[in-house]
Amino acid sequence: MERRLAAILVADVVGYSRLMHADEAGTLAALESRFKDMIEPLVANYRGRIVKLMGDGALMEFASAVSAVQCAVEIQAAMDAANESLSEDRRIVMRIGVNLGDIVVRDDDIYGDGVNVAGRLEALAEPGSVTLSQTVFDQVRGKVPFDFEDLGHQNLKNIPEPVRVHRIWRRGAATGGASPTAPSPKPSRAKPSIVVLPFTNMSGDPEQEYFSDGITQDIITDLSQVSAIFVVARSTAFTFKGKPTDIGSLTRQLKVGYVLEGSIRRSGSRIRVTAQLVDGATGWHIWSERYDRDFADIFALQDDISKCVVSALKVKLLPEEATSIAHRFTTNAEAYEYYLHGRSYLFGGFGDRYSLRLGRELFIKAAEIDPGYARAYAGIAECDAALWICGGTDISYQEILANSNKALSFAPNLAEAHASKGLALFLSGHVEEATMAFERAIELDSELFEAYEWYGEVCKNTGRFSKATVLFERAGELRSTDYIPLVLLRDCYASLGLQEQSVDAARRAFARIEAELIRRPNDAMAISCGAATLVSLDENLRAEEWARKATTISPDDHLVHYNAACTYAVIGRFEAALERLEYVFSRTPRVRSWLLGIVKHDVQLDSLRALPDFQNFVDRLEADAPAQSEERR
Numbered sequence: 001m002e003r004r005l006a007a008i009l010v011a012d013v014v015g016y017s018r019l020m021h022a023d024e025a026g027t028l029a030a031l032e033s034r035f036k037d038m039i040e041p042l043v044a045n046y047r048g049r050i051v052k053l054m055g056d057g058a059l060m061e062f063a064s065a066v067s068a069v070q071c072a073v074e075i076q077a078a079m080d081a082a083n084e085s086l087s088e089d090r091r092i093v094m095r096i097g098v099n100l101g102d103i104v105v106r107d108d109d110i111y112g113d114g115v116n117v118a119g120r121l122e123a124l125a126e127p128g129s130v131t132l133s134q135t136v137f138d139q140v141r142g143k144v145p146f147d148f149e150d151l152g153h154q155n156l157k158n159i160p161e162p163v164r165v166h167r168i169w170r171r172g173a174a175t176g177g178a179s180p181t182a183p184s185p186k187p188s189r190a191k192p193s194i195v196v197l198p199f200t201n202m203s204g205d206p207e208q209e210y211f212s213d214g215i216t217q218d219i220i221t222d223l224s225q226v227s228a229i230f231v232v233a234r235s236t237a238f239t240f241k242g243k244p245t246d247i248g249s250l251t252r253q254l255k256v257g258y259v260l261e262g263s264i265r266r267s268g269s270r271i272r273v274t275a276q277l278v279d280g281a282t283g284w285h286i287w288s289e290r291y292d293r294d295f296a297d298i299f300a301l302q303d304d305i306s307k308c309v310v311s312a313l314k315v316k317l318l319p320e321e322a323t324s325i326a327h328r329f330t331t332n333a334e335a336y337e338y339y340l341h342g343r344s345y346l347f348g349g350f351g352d353r354y355s356l357r358l359g360r361e362l363f364i365k366a367a368e369i370d371p372g373y374a375r376a377y378a379g380i381a382e383c384d385a386a387l388w389i390c391g392g393t394d395i396s397y398q399e400i401l402a403n404s405n406k407a408l409s410f411a412p413n414l415a416e417a418h419a420s421k422g423l424a425l426f427l428s429g430h431v432e433e434a435t436m437a438f439e440r441a442i443e444l445d446s447e448l449f450e451a452y453e454w455y456g457e458v459c460k461n462t463g464r465f466s467k468a469t470v471l472f473e474r475a476g477e478l479r480s481t482d483y484i485p486l487v488l489l490r491d492c493y494a495s496l497g498l499q500e501q502s503v504d505a506a507r508r509a510f511a512r513i514e515a516e517l518i519r520r521p522n523d524a525m526a527i528s529c530g531a532a533t534l535v536s537l538d539e540n541l542r543a544e545e546w547a548r549k550a551t552t553i554s555p556d557d558h559l560v561h562y563n564a565a566c567t568y569a570v571i572g573r574f575e576a577a578l579e580r581l582e583y584v585f586s587r588t589p590r591v592r593s594w595l596l597g598i599v600k601h602d603v604q605l606d607s608l609r610a611l612p613d614f615q616n617f618v619d620r621l622e623a624d625a626p627a628q629s630e631e632r633r
Contacts, residue, residue: 002104002105007067011094013094014094016056034078039078043071054466065098069146070144095131097125126167131168149166194223196216196260211341215273215302226310230256232256248283269296270292273291289308299328329374329414335366342361342363378404381400397424418441434458483526490533502536528547531544543567550564565578569607569608
């Protein structure tokens with residue numbers, strides 16, 4: 001491997017899935033033309049190199065930061081010119097991020113934190129713009145004829161230290177209709193900003209947590225639809241759940257002006273909600289209210305809270321925003337409660353068949369009460385897809401897709417329905433359609449955990465490890481107690497040869513696993529994942545002990561046995577690893593084709609690939625694959 005300093009440029013097409021869905025052949029032809037006729041000559045002119053094309057984007061390197069920035073700006077100008085004669089729905093618009101850093105070169109590809117930071121900067125960019133790290137800005141300041149906007153220090157995914165970021169705006173830049181001629185103001189300065197803390201459950205019953213959490217999440221969703229307010233993401237807000245909070249420190253930490261907090265007490269059919277809006281600078285309550293209502297009035301209560309907050313912040317609520325806030329997927333309070341309760345079980349633990357079945361029954365009950373409840377059908381499909389992976393259901397792909405499509409027939413823009421459809425499509429062998437469904441889900445809801453988690457698994461199981469790392473990092477952020485995304489992230493970094501990042505992910509995963517085992521000491525899935533993770537931390541004897549314990553606790557769980565096989569393979573117990581794999585595939589005929597895809601790309605099994613017995617094992621499975629694929633179709 002070679003190390004060197006380079007300027008890295010990452011470019012990505014905005015709305016790629018939408019463009020492909022509208023006109024696949026035309027989009028591919030247009031992209032090919034633009035890369036060949038516009039981008040490749042520009043990169044060559046600035047003595048750069050296109051490292052690789054990634055369908056909807058590209059990775060490039062330059063010897064000079066000045067050359068990289070000039071090329072980035074010219075690429076955006078060329079894209080603008082090509083878009084001028086096109087209707088908005090056919091325009092190809094890019095985001096670009098540029099960083100200067102150390103890279104690792106292997107087989108003409110490049111890796112390392114320098115590349116990772118460039119990718120994160122691209123994700124921060126507005127459509128049609130270029131974002132730079134401070135290291136690039138220091139090199140190009142005074143040497144290029146562009147204006148810069150200082151965006152301050154930003155926390156980038158999987159980058160330990162904040163990075164100071166700058167943005168270039170070009171006159172007439174294409175952003176899907178708007179053409180900014182100057183840097184746009186930061187959201188926190190342009191409009192009121194608020195964090196909604198999880199409402200406290202005052203019912204005296206821990207089982208009611210799902211209800212107070214669900215109400216909080218819906219209030220966050222309502223306020224997020226008001227364009228005149230900046231609302232902190234729910235994933236960030238929920239990290240403060242159950243923690244004593246100093247309002248002044250909190251608002252300074254999150255850089256927001258206001259905090260909405262409250263409590264919920266439920267007794268029979270009555271519900272009491274208190275809510276208060278606090279000015280972070282003074283600590284004064286600028287609005288507070290106590291509501292005593294029948295549970296049947298829960299939707300009107302949520303509307304009242306959201307509209308009172310908007311009024312207290314003295315912002316204008318647009319008519320379409322008022323309509324959006326008032327829209328509910330159901331008007332039946334009982335169905336709504338069953339749905340909230342079902343969501344609390346859906347991700348009670350990956351591989352937890354008991355929780356998934358409970359969640360499924362609650363979603364079914366919600367759909368029975370309100371046959372037009374889109375979220376309930378999406379929940380049923382999500383539970384069925386997760387149970388299918390766990391080997392805990394006889395439901396067919398057609399039934400999972402039917403419930404996803406039924407949800408979409410009632411609510412075409414329901415993110416969780418697109419996510420469940422994506423998983424069902426992948427399990428049935430339709431990878432490209434699954435990818436489009438997941439990207440649509442993320443476009444509709446950038447905080448939908450299951451969309452990132454499942455999309456990441458699709459990418460990992462089809463060998464797209466770089467994309468998977470981004471998705472698993474995001475999933476891990478969205479659910480700070482879930483260990484599964486970090487376990488899979490560790491595998492993806494290992495597959496990319498990034499050992500330092502792989503070990504870091506393993507440490508983070510194991511910390512979450514230990515916390516989970518305090519709550520549920522005999523959770524076989526957590527123990528088996530812990531065994532596989534301990535190997536990365538060079539604790540082989542302990543790993544073997546954990547693997548043995550997990551399979552003893554759950555002798556019929558094929559995922560637990562698969563994790564044990566991976567553990568045995570890495571520590572060199574090849575016969576035990578093959579024995580576990582044979583056991584897994586003998587008990588899972590319905591998921592055999594799906595599991596085969598995992599085996600082919602799992603870096604933990606690399607030590608087995610040279611063994612004749614393992615190759616014979618894979619050959620036998622592949623011989624069954626055509627029949628399996630036909631059955632899936």
